[in-house]
Amino acid sequence: MKRRRAMAVGNKRKSISSQILASILVSAIYPMQNFPIMLINAMLAPFSFLLVITFISHGTLLGVAIIGALVMTTVSAGMALQADLSHFKNDIRLQDMVVSSPTSAIVYIIGMGLSELIYFLPNIIILAILAVIFMNLTATAVLTIAVVMTIMFIFSITLSFMLSTLTVDIIQSWAFTNMVSTLLSTLPPVYYPITYIPMPWRYLAYLSPTTYAAQLAQSAAGFIALSPTNILADWVILVVVAIVMLIIGVKRTRWREP
């Protein structure tokens, strides 16, 4: 048994916070230091829609669009992760070095998720300021929006991580990104109320979890009227979908290749 320890020495004080910091460094801090344009790019996506919707609606949809942009920010943050993860796994094989190190899959993805939040933090702050200026949100509304954003973030991060581990190169990853982007951000009525979608097409929107998130946020802010049953149903669907995604994610993510 003494012998066993001889080979397994190495570093005994494994610090999870160090491992999380490592992901934040490689995926957020270093690239930002050297290529600040990335930050601007990350900020633009949700804003462009916010502006377009506000102009087209002559300002009437500003509030809805702000909330939509907030929800979309966390969804985009999760989706953006997929390209980074695919790069680390397939292009530079950093993920191989991490898999064979003491860092576990969950710690790796928490670090990567946080680094993505760092990119989108300026976004969230600006949108929050806009919300305070232009809207009159109750505490319940703020809480609802925050919870909905968190759930959508966890959902899209888990999906991104799983998809990235199934790809063998960045090109495959782009294909997934486009599909996911349609599902999570084009289909659902995030920047406008769902009632704007004519009837048979509205069912299509219900295929996307973002729709439920957006509805809950919009109703909490008073932009659409939902019955309590409807609200409950939306919560149940959103939470169940997120949990199912987590379960699929844990089962299907290929940390160690089969």
Added chain:
Amino acid sequence: MGRLVCDKVTKVYGKGATALDKVSFNVPASGIFALIGRNGAGKTTLVRILTTELMLSSGKATIDGVDVTNDPSTIRDMVAIVPQEARLLMWTTPKQFILAYLLYRGYGYKEAVERAAEAVKRVKIEKFADKQSQHLSGGTKRKALVAAVIAAEAKILFLDEPTTGLDPISRGELWAMLNQLKKDHFIFLTTHYLEEAERLADMIGIIEDGKLLAIGTLDNLRKKVKHEYSVRILQKGINVRLREGEVVTGLDGHRQILTTEREANRISQGLIKRGIRFSSSPISLEEIFYYLTKKSIDIADEEKEGNGGWQ
């Protein structure tokens, strides 16, 4: 120190490609073990299985008694790897990359910073330590990767073609470093430079088409070849009468006699008397490799393969 044991390790990739076919061996997990084999022989596959990146299809592998399949987290404390195709992140400096890797291994920030600074000195890239990797040469980047795993303090290092792309002096420096490290590490390396395996390795494995052809010390491997000595005649048109052994055309185009040590000595005496230039030595790893893999360099064949479009 323990042992590295593979018992009928087999890997069949998704679409039915068998990359490893019942590979079995048992070597001490100490010193340097070199795995050699042609492109696609299965070296990287074996390395990735042993470092828990890839699941094996059947069989069993243990390092120091720890099962690679069932106890990956213990293995991950023990090993560190430079993957064959690993690259530095474009926008990091070698120091930053090493720092991040050490953090992934769980070191506290301060200790990781110190170790990273030490590591760049160790592989002699201090000059480039704070330059972004996009401005560095391929060899420097390779050294930074090696520095990262050395700094990690894992007792078992897997280096998948660590010297590819290094200049002869850098390669020599890395060899010296590995020779130093092997005193208290087990180093598993793959290489296409047979000289590297010959010089460094305490144990050598030869793999071909997923099958382990031979394994052992260089002396052990020599015994696997029919002939243990080689006499190269460095002049044209010389005939030698042999009692035992055979005459072949060597890899360098010279006539070469493969035979026993005793017969080689006898022939050498004769050649000296006749004033003919020659060299005589135990059979080299290169010769063993060609003999065992039963391949000869057929340049014509390789050219055929390479004739693609756009030419």
